[in-house]
Amino acid sequence: MIANFGYGALIITFLVSLYGVGAAYYGMRQNKPAWVDSARNGMLLTFPLLSLSALSIVVLLVTDHYEVEYVASVTSRSMPMYLKITALWGGQAGSLVFWSWLMSAFASAVTLRKWDRDREFLPWVIVVSLTTLAFFLALNIFVENPFTRLWQFPSGQVVEKMFQPAGSSLFYPRDGQGLNPLLRHPGMIIHPPMLYLGFVSFVIPYAFAVAALVTGRTDDRWIRLTRRWTLWAWMFLSLGLVLGGRWAYDVLGWGGYWGWDPVEIAAFMPWLTGTAFLHSVMIQEKRGMLKQWNMVLVILTYSLVIFGTFLTRSGVLSSVHAFAQSAVGPLFFGFIGLTFVTSLSLLLHRWNDLKAKAEMTSMLSREALFLLNNLLFIGILVVCFWGVIFPLISELFTGQKVTVGPPFYERANGPLMAGLLLLMAIAPLSAWGHSTIKTLGRAVWKPAVVAIVAVLAVIAAGIVNPYALIGIFLTALVIAVTLYEYWRGALARGKRHGESFFVALWELVKRNRRRYGGYIIHLSMAMLAIGIIGIEIFQSETQGTLSQGESLTLGEYTMSYQSLAVFDAPDGRNVARAVVSVNKNGKPVGELYPRRDFFYDSQQPMTIPGVRSTIEDDFYVLLVDWEEISTNSATFKVYHNPLVKWMWMGSWVFIFGTLIAAWPEADTDPVPARNRKRASVPAKA
Amino acid sequence: MEETTPQRGSSNRMKFIIGGALIVAAVIYLIASSTQASAQYFLTIDEVVAKGEEVLDRDLRISGAVIGDSIEYDRESLTLSFTVAHIPGDNDELEAQGGLAKALHVAVSDPNRSRLSVVYEGAIPDLLQHEAQAIITGRLGADGVFYADELLLKCPTKYEEAVPEQASG
Secondary structure, three states: OHHHHHHHHHHHHHHHHHHHHHHHHHHHHOOOHHHHHHHHHHHHHHHHHHHHHHHHHHHHHHOOOOOEHHHHHHOOOOOOHHHHHHHHHOOHHHHHHHHHHHHHHHHHHHHOOOOHHHHHHHHHHHHHHHHHHHHHHHHHHHHOOOOOEEEEOOOOOEEEEOOOOOOOEEOOOOOOOOOOHHHOOHHHHHHHHHHHHHHHHOHHHHHHHHHHHHHOOOOOHHHHHHHHHHHHHHHHHHHHHHHHHHHHHHHHOOOOOOOOOHHHHHHHHHHHHHHHHHHHHHHHHHHOOOHHHHHHHHHHHHHHHHHHHHHHHHOHHHOOOOOOOOOHHHHHHHHHHHHHHHHHHHHHHOHHHHOOOOOOOOOOOHHHHHHHHHHHHHHHHHHHHHHHHHHHHHHHHHOOOEEEOHHHHHHHHHHHHHHHHHHHHHHHHOOOOOOOHHHHHHHHHHHHHHHHHHHHHHHHOOOOOHHHHHHHHHHHHHHHHHHHHHHHHHHHHHHHHOOOHHHHHHHHHHHOHHHHHHHHHHHHHHHHHHHHHHHHHHOEEEEEEEEOOOEEEEOOEEEEEEEEEEEEEOOOEEEEEEEEEEEEOOEEEEEEOOEEEEEOOOOEEEEEOEEEEOOOEEEEEEEEEEOOOOOOEEEEEEEEEEOOHHHHHHHHHHHHHHHHHHOOOOOOOOOOHHHHHHHHOOOOO | OOOOOHHHHHHHHHHHHHHHHHHHHHHHHHHHHHHHHHEEEEEEHHHHHHHHHHHOOOOEEEEEEEOHHHOEEEOOOOEEEEEEEEOOOOHHHHHHOOOHHHHHHHHHHOOOOOEEEEEEEOOOOOOOOOOOEEEEEEEEOOOOOEEEEEEEEEOOOOOOOOOOEEEEO
């Protein structure tokens, strides 16, 4: 019953979406605003409709309706309530519905904004959003239906069908298979929603870009309208990536956080183009340049979002095998190809209207450095894309499948990322329009001295790894320059307005949220870099089998094996939990409890590390094996991960910075967008 | 924004084109050299066994079906060893056999399939179990044993592909 209801809601939403696309197009062509309004109402309706459908799945999940195939595949009786609810995105079919639901939320939100000034964009925004939505709904309805049920024939044969085949009756499995144990982690519960939020909210800037291309309103209006959308989208996507890393670090038990897995790269690629886009739109707003390029970036980001959804969701690339294990593969490629070709031809059609009004004049000007930043981001994108498709290319040309692993990405991306750090340090000090070595040098020398002192301090502490030193120099330079910018800005403002330093700092940030919020994001990236340098260059590990009371030493740490208990937990797990005591430099610093859970329903173990985390380093202990019954001895693998906590701290700073940059301004600028550009050019860099 | 004279404009443009070209060249160089440095030949077990000596000191990536009974963990030397059976490397062939889960089942049940012993120093990955698909990076030793640097495991359940688990050594 509930399944039929949910499926019905899916179909109605699909039809409403198709209607919206048609009505918006017709209303626009025939100049009948009533039709466009009707389409707009349709778009508004998609959210409540899909909410009903998503809610149906949740109800089925929490009430143990195992006759529904999806419910049986992702939940089991022993799972706690919150996991049953979040199983909505624990499997392919449900997560596609979840994706569409988020998409409809954003689409509905867009319809609610004031459209007075931008009326001509509306039909096209509707067409693009609802086409995307309709595509994903079609996948659900025709290929990955979360409401299919299990039917049993008198012969005993069980089939998966939406509707009752003649002569069969509903089949009720006694229990479900349960969610994959690896996914039962807080990080995994919020990681997919964040990633999806990031993915779907990038659809909106793209929709506006297409609207601008079609209507020929190729000024900066679409960029100004979507600036905040883009920032939110970018924040969610970034958080999705970080949470995924955190999950890997806590759950996968290999002491790492990022493995350059194709699926990870698939989520990373739209982030790269999105970040490039966030930077390059500023050049368009300030100098009227790079308009064509911004269109290219937003189109690329959208295509990569769809591509990323496909890869992360269909699981096809989790192996080294080629594409398309599921029937959704060809459909996805068809859709990506179609939207890509359509958007590019629109762009070519408007190519001349998008010519820049000004030319770059100086290699060290702010805009030139932004351009360089874009080139580096695209460079990293090309590296990633090449790595993902290399097996296919090599097979095509040599008949031999050759893959590239993490060393490829690290080696090729390392210098490019270092270049980005350098730019992050220099660009804030360069001026729009014109900068020379001399003016830049005058601005940069003080922070550079700080960075050099930091490097000397690190050398004095005994670290001589050249890569680490370069990394530390660049990171220190970014931090010094960024703080210097705050200091300089606040001081100048204080002098001008007779304010105290902190009042001036507050006012400065309040009046230039985007810029100073952006600088906080730069600081968070520097913190991320510190964590990455720490774990990538200075990680050390050891392992050993210990009898009770014996100990194992790694660097300054010594751990000793105290005891181990094996017991059944009420939620269907068998837990083996070790107690190890940890000493640092001979002083006790506490106990850790690495454990291994065995899940009865899925017959799968899961290793959970014991971690002592400080801002200096993480001491990370895995329980590998133990002597059954007597538990006299146990085997441990131990990692020492310096500075890794800076990555997680950096992500909090990052959220804070994005909130500042994206928070709606209280005093909105009354100058119409089209006249503002000229007025803001001479602003101090 | 003063107008630039055409001459200055074109010399400027030249500078930017050269600068851009240098960066493009650098990216191409990075990709080409890194690809060469970290290329791993992806082979099926049949191919490894057939080529034998030919691929002795190459970085390889192989895929096979884990035979559950063969999994052994030596707590003294902390080494893990197990045997994998050949499964087709081509996706279409896997599909033709009824999907990955079916192909894995057939592979471990067939004693005539070519098999390969794998040795790995490190923790036992959670997903290492009977009929799992192992994707293994490493080198073939002269003793015919495959020495793994990295294990990637997939356990297709009846309904859904599991997430990949990674273990680096």
